[in-house]
Amino acid sequence: MGLSFWLVLIVYLVAIMGISIWGYFRTRTEEDFIAAGRTIGPWVGGAVRAATQISAGTFVGTAGRHYLTGVSWWYIWFGVWSGWLVSALWVAPKLRRFGGLTVPDYVGVRFGSDAARGLAGILIVITYTIYLVAQFQATGEIALAIFGIQPLTAMLLIVASTAIYTLLGGVRSSSYIEFLQTLIMVTGLLVAVPVLLHYVGGFSQAVRFLDSLDPRLTGWYYGPKELIAFGISFGLSIAAAPYELTRFYSMRDESTARKAIAVSIGFQLIIGVTVLAIGLLMRVLFPTLTSQDQATAILVFEVLPPVAGALLLVAMISAIMSTVNSILLVTGAGVAHDLYGRFIRPKSSQAHLVMVNRISIVVLALIPIWFALQRYGDVQTLVVEQAKFIASFFFVPVVIGLNWKGGTPAGAMASMLGGFLACLVWEFTGQAGFARHGIDAVEVGVVTSVVLFVLVSKVTRPPPQESLRVFFER
Numbered sequence: 001m002g003l004s005f006w007l008v009l010i011v012y013l014v015a016i017m018g019i020s021i022w023g024y025f026r027t028r029t030e031e032d033f034i035a036a037g038r039t040i041g042p043w044v045g046g047a048v049r050a051a052t053q054i055s056a057g058t059f060v061g062t063a064g065r066h067y068l069t070g071v072s073w074w075y076i077w078f079g080v081w082s083g084w085l086v087s088a089l090w091v092a093p094k095l096r097r098f099g100g101l102t103v104p105d106y107v108g109v110r111f112g113s114d115a116a117r118g119l120a121g122i123l124i125v126i127t128y129t130i131y132l133v134a135q136f137q138a139t140g141e142i143a144l145a146i147f148g149i150q151p152l153t154a155m156l157l158i159v160a161s162t163a164i165y166t167l168l169g170g171v172r173s174s175s176y177i178e179f180l181q182t183l184i185m186v187t188g189l190l191v192a193v194p195v196l197l198h199y200v201g202g203f204s205q206a207v208r209f210l211d212s213l214d215p216r217l218t219g220w221y222y223g224p225k226e227l228i229a230f231g232i233s234f235g236l237s238i239a240a241a242p243y244e245l246t247r248f249y250s251m252r253d254e255s256t257a258r259k260a261i262a263v264s265i266g267f268q269l270i271i272g273v274t275v276l277a278i279g280l281l282m283r284v285l286f287p288t289l290t291s292q293d294q295a296t297a298i299l300v301f302e303v304l305p306p307v308a309g310a311l312l313l314v315a316m317i318s319a320i321m322s323t324v325n326s327i328l329l330v331t332g333a334g335v336a337h338d339l340y341g342r343f344i345r346p347k348s349s350q351a352h353l354v355m356v357n358r359i360s361i362v363v364l365a366l367i368p369i370w371f372a373l374q375r376y377g378d379v380q381t382l383v384v385e386q387a388k389f390i391a392s393f394f395f396v397p398v399v400i401g402l403n404w405k406g407g408t409p410a411g412a413m414a415s416m417l418g419g420f421l422a423c424l425v426w427e428f429t430g431q432a433g434f435a436r437h438g439i440d441a442v443e444v445g446v447v448t449s450v451v452l453f454v455l456v457s458k459v460t461r462p463p464p465q466e467s468l469r470v471f472f473e474r
Contacts, residue, residue, distance in 0.1 A: 023169020046263020061380030066279025079231025083238030392445025411457030419449030
């Protein structure tokens with residue numbers, strides 16, 4: 001597959017570099033770097049949101065989870081799409097109308113509190129470091145399985161290649177690159193599934209084999225309580241995920257933001273079904289892989305013809321790069337715009353803030369590598385964990401805060417910090433309780449966040465009326 005892979009990869013990298021240079025010459029201000037000058041349309045915006053959410057957790061982790069557990073994991077997509085629906089109806093229009101640069105910008109203005117803004121920025125950086133660990137660990141899995149490259153080398157390469165276009169053009173160039181990446185992902189997956197069906201002898205033959213191997217693969221490996229917990233984790237986190245919400249700021253208007261969500265769900269439906277098929281069909285061909293996270297890499301190396309394998313491999317790399325890019329933009333802005341530019345040097349020039357954004361991106365890209373090398377769990381487990389934290393500390397102040405005037409600055413602070421700590425403590429001390437009662441950490445975190453938000457808001461000073469007017473009056 002060597003020559004085919006390198007030809008496809010070179011064409012891909014040349015296209016990325018061209019778009020990056022184009023974006024660089026159109027990036028002058030912090031608004032250009034973080035929000036693409038508010039110029040993104042619905043098709044590019046929808047593809048960007050799909051590419052951001054379709055990550056290593058999908059190509060490696062989700063395919064691996066289907067390989068291990070079968071069909072039932074697919075139902076978590078309904079949680080994801082429920083989150084998109086909540087976002088389309090109650091989040092996207094108001095955030096785009098507000099027109100800030102970051103999600104902590106919203107928190108600071110809505111609740112009239114710089115302290116709440118700072119806390120939001122800190123929690124975003126902490127939580128998305130976990131997500132970056134998952135992306136880098138997937139990179140190591142792919143590189144080791146296919147090329148025999150040591151994980152550390154592969155991680156450094158993915159950081160270097162992603163950081164270049166992230167640093168050059170910011171959100172403007174990354175949006176058009178992620179549009180290209182989404183098209184590559186969909187094409188690679190649609191090519192792979194018919195090849196696999198050919199090798200396993202068709203759909204019916206595959207189902208019979210899976211039934212004989214383990215009836216749970218075509219039935220219910222997970223019970224309803226587990227699937228509901230997973231769905232809540234993904235759905236609530238999608239509705240309030242900073243790396244997704246920030247993309248609304250780059251879109252032209254409220255209508256564009258709504259249309260982009262519909263486009264994104266269409267791309268995700270195709271990707272979700274094909275990844276399910278890949279996980280199941282790889283279990284038929286290779287029933288005893290030592291790690292489920294190797295399923296997609298083995299598909300590329302052992303099953304697909306050279307050009308198709310090269311295309312899918314580049315699609316996997318694209319998925320990782322798109323998510324890493326989005327996370328770095330959000331965490332870099334959290335450090336540079338929400339912390340440095342707000343608390344350390346408030347009167348910084350636009351050029352200086354763009355420079356601090358770029359430095360922050362480089363530093364934050366390197367920190368998760370050490371954790372990824374420790375392999376604290378499989379890729380999908382890490383993705384689920386960060387989703388739980390995002391849902392626990394951000395869903396309430398974002399979704400409820402945008403639609404209930406009663407939220408106060410103290411309520412928002414208590415909600416974010418309490419939800420985060422409740423999820424963290426339950427995750428590390430409450431697993432026995434989960435086994436007995438079916439109570440997951442995300443449920444504990446979100447309920448704690450809601451209760452604290454309402455109770456503390458009832459007894460503390462409301463935000464200034466001018467803060468509320470931005471979000472509750474047209």
